[in-house]
Amino acid sequence: xxxxxxxxxxxxxxxAYSFVLFIAGDSxxxxxxxxxxxxxxxxxxxxxxxIAVVDVTLDPERAELERILTTPTVLKSRPGPPRKVTGDLxxxxxxxxxxxxxx
Amino acid sequence: MxxxxxxKSTRGNSARKQASRATPAHQTKPGVEKLPTxxxxxxxxxxxxxxxxxxxxxxxxxxxxxxxFAVQFLAAGIMEEGHAGVxxxxxxxxxxxxxxxxxxxxxxxxxxxxxxWAFVDVSxxxxxxxxxxxxxxxxxxxxRIVHAVKKIGARRVxxxxxxxxxxxxxxxxxxxxxxxxxxxxxxxxNVTVIFTGERTDEYGHVTRAEVEEFVSDNVVxxxxxxxxxxxxxxxEVLKFRGASHERxxxxxxxxxxxxxxxxxxxxxxxxxxxxxxxxxxxxxxDEMCDGGFFRDSVILVSGATGTGKTLMVxxxxxxxxxxxxxxxxxxxxxxxxxxxxNAAAWGxxxxxxxxxxxxxxxxxxxxxxxxxxxxVAMRKIIEDFAPERVAVxxxxxxERVFSLRSFREFVIGLTxxxxxxxxxxxxxxxxxxxxxxxxxxxxxISTLTDSIILLRYVEVGGSMRRVITVLKMRGSxxxxxxxxxxxxxxxxxxxxxxxxxxxILSGHQPDSGSGTEVPSADSTSExxxxxxxxxx
Numbered sequence: 001x002x003x004x005x006x007x008x009x010x011x012x013x014x015x016a017y018s019f020v021l022f023i024a025g026d027s028x029x030x031x032x033x034x035x036x037x038x039x040x041x042x043x044x045x046x047x048x049x050x051i052a053v054v055d056v057t058l059d060p061e062r063a064e065l066e067r068i069l070t071t072p073t074v075l076k077s078r079p080g081p082p083r084k085v086t087g088d089l090x091x092x093x094x095x096x097x098x099x100x101x102x103x
Numbered sequence: 104m105x106x107x108x109x110x111k112s113t114r115g116n117s118a119r120k121q122a123s124r125a126t127p128a129h130q131t132k133p134g135v136e137k138l139p140t141x142x143x144x145x146x147x148x149x150x151x152x153x154x155x156x157x158x159x160x161x162x163x164x165x166x167x168x169x170x171x172f173a174v175q176f177l178a179a180g181i182m183e184e185g186h187a188g189v190x191x192x193x194x195x196x197x198x199x200x201x202x203x204x205x206x207x208x209x210x211x212x213x214x215x216x217x218x219x220w221a222f223v224d225v226s227x228x229x230x231x232x233x234x235x236x237x238x239x240x241x242x243x244x245x246x247r248i249v250h251a252v253k254k255i256g257a258r259r260v261x262x263x264x265x266x267x268x269x270x271x272x273x274x275x276x277x278x279x280x281x282x283x284x285x286x287x288x289x290x291x292x293n294v295t296v297i298f299t300g301e302r303t304d305e306y307g308h309v310t311r312a313e314v315e316e317f318v319s320d321n322v323v324x325x326x327x328x329x330x331x332x333x334x335x336x337x338x339e340v341l342k343f344r345g346a347s348h349e350r351x352x353x354x355x356x357x358x359x360x361x362x363x364x365x366x367x368x369x370x371x372x373x374x375x376x377x378x379x380x381x382x383x384x385x386x387x388x389d390e391m392c393d394g395g396f397f398r399d400s401v402i403l404v405s406g407a408t409g410t411g412k413t414l415m416v417x418x419x420x421x422x423x424x425x426x427x428x429x430x431x432x433x434x435x436x437x438x439x440x441x442x443x444x445n446a447a448a449w450g451x452x453x454x455x456x457x458x459x460x461x462x463x464x465x466x467x468x469x470x471x472x473x474x475x476x477x478x479v480a481m482r483k484i485i486e487d488f489a490p491e492r493v494a495v496x497x498x499x500x501x502e503r504v505f506s507l508r509s510f511r512e513f514v515i516g517l518t519x520x521x522x523x524x525x526x527x528x529x530x531x532x533x534x535x536x537x538x539x540x541x542x543x544x545x546x547x548i549s550t551l552t553d554s555i556i557l558l559r560y561v562e563v564g565g566s567m568r569r570v571i572t573v574l575k576m577r578g579s580x581x582x583x584x585x586x587x588x589x590x591x592x593x594x595x596x597x598x599x600x601x602x603x604x605x606x607i608l609s610g611h612q613p614d615s616g617s618g619t620e621v622p623s624a625d626s627t628s629e630x631x632x633x634x635x636x637x638x639x
Contacts, residue, residue, distance in 0.1 A: 024243065025242065029240060056242055057242070063243045063246055063250075069244050070235070070239040070241055070242070070243055073233065073243060082231075083231075085233060086233050087235045087239045088237035088238050088239070089237060091237065098236065
């Protein structure tokens with residue numbers, strides 16, 4: 001996995017759900033977290049999402065700005081108030097609940 | 104510029120250099136370089152500072168000043184060495200720290216603007232906590248710390264406190280592993296790191312087990328004890344792997360400029376290194392001392408009221424003036440005016456000496472200020488004035504307001520400071536009885552002083568006479584005789600040995616009648632006195 005540039009705001013604007021996933025380098029845990037997040041979004045959010053991945057080792061300023069302590073951490077920026085959850089996101093139900101996403 | 108302890112560094116600005124001047128440059132074992140913290144007194148007990156490029160745990164119970172220590176570690180680095188520092192806060196908000204630490208004169212906001220200080224704010228977000236689902240690592244924290252270190256070129260990093268982190272994240276075992284990785288990363292950046300950890304007991308495990316397990320090479324413990332119904336703060340360097348440090352607890356206090364550690368190592372006091380003599384201000388006394396006092400020695404003058412202790416102090420100061428030396432007098436019993444008037448009566452011009460900058464009289468009332476604060480105040484004056492001789496008149500006045508333990512620590516602390524600065528010092532102590540006897544002061548501090556001079560009244564043939572003798576003088580021959588002296592208009596006049604009397608010092612004189620008998624059987628009494636005066 002490589003660090004991908006964040007998607008442009010213009011393309012985000014059309015999706016109902018928007019996430020930023022903070023990871024630290026190309027670890028197994030990083031890969032798993034991204035896979036888990038995508039799997040959840042596909043299964044539960046009907047494809048109406050976009051995910052930007054931020055590697056904190058490459059963009060520490062962003063990590064500072066969002067006060068990221070642990071990785072992986074996913075930030076739900078839309079819809080509703082921002083919510084964060086950290087870990088490998090292995091338990092889909094818990095992640096949905098923690099990010100206040102509709103069942 | 105008078106003599107002072109060797110300054111170990113010429114770097115940094117000099118404004119605060121004074122505070123750390125008392126720190127000697129200690130040699131450490133090869134291999135472990137030390138980083139002077141410039142926390143006053145700490146570098147002495149740490150024999151030069153913290154192990155450079157390594158990580159040290161600063162552990163203490165709640166309220167033991169861990170955060171102040173952590174902040175001061177960075178603040179002193181900035182002020183003394185221009186070292187930039189990163190503060191990782193797990194507990195307090197940066198705003199709180201900026202505000203609270205201003206009272207110590209630490210302007211964190213300014214340092215942040217100057218890129219000398221950077222916060223990594225990991226304080227808990229209570230309104231919006233981040234739940235943990237599955238396994239995690241501290242990648243976010245690591246990259247933020249590394250980024251901050253590189254951005255401002257930090258040499259020092261403080262993490263306060265890890266215990267808070269352990270409370271906010273699950274899986275202590277995983278967290279330990281992650282913290283270990285952070286420490287390894289920091290080591291590669293060549294920064295010196297302290298992190299604080301909370302202890303639940305003052306004398307139990309170093310910290311709650313989770314913290315101490317992953318880094319325990321270098322441990323400093325802060326304690327906040329309640330003894331004799333008084334708060335007492337102490338600091339102890341528990342271990343430095345591969346590097347030396349002083350052992351045991353030493354008191355510290357929190358002043359308006361932060362933590363001041365008061366090293367109380369009696370060991371160094373026994374070493375008189377100087378062979379340079381300096382005048383007592385009384386030439387006959389110099390002769391009795393085989394040429395005068397040693398440059399860096401501490402002399403205790405013991406006598407009953409009216410025997411001329413303050414006169415000896417006055418002559419000691421006057422002798423300094425004649426030698427072109429700066430003298431400092433801490434007077435706890437008499438007012439400034441009184442001292443100046445008395446000196447003038449003996450033909451010594453204290454006011455003139457003050458005008459020349461050769462004398463400073465500090466009068467203080469030994470009220471119930473804690474011992475540490477007395478010592479810190481006196482240290483500040485000594486460092487600012489940089490005298491070559493110091494007199495304290497009298498120690499007995501302080502003894503009355505301190506606990507015995509505090510008093511002894513005070514004398515050790517003051518003596519250590521004076522010796523490090525090679526200051527010749529004269530302390531007076533008042534004996535409770537007119538004839539013979541030693542004071543409590545002497546009993547407890549005589550081993551800490553290099554020389555003891557006794558001033559005593561003796562009753563001879565129906566009249567009171569005064570005698571003087573040098574009881575001990577470390578590292579030198581001295582006149583063992585007891586001399587009579589008189590107080591004349593120009594000071595103390597020491598006469599010939601008072602050869603024909605015994606029992607003078609103990610106060611148990613045999614019926615001396617004509618004052619000429621020499622009962623040999625009674626000659627042990629002087630020895631008894633000596634024992635008493637020098638026993639521990």
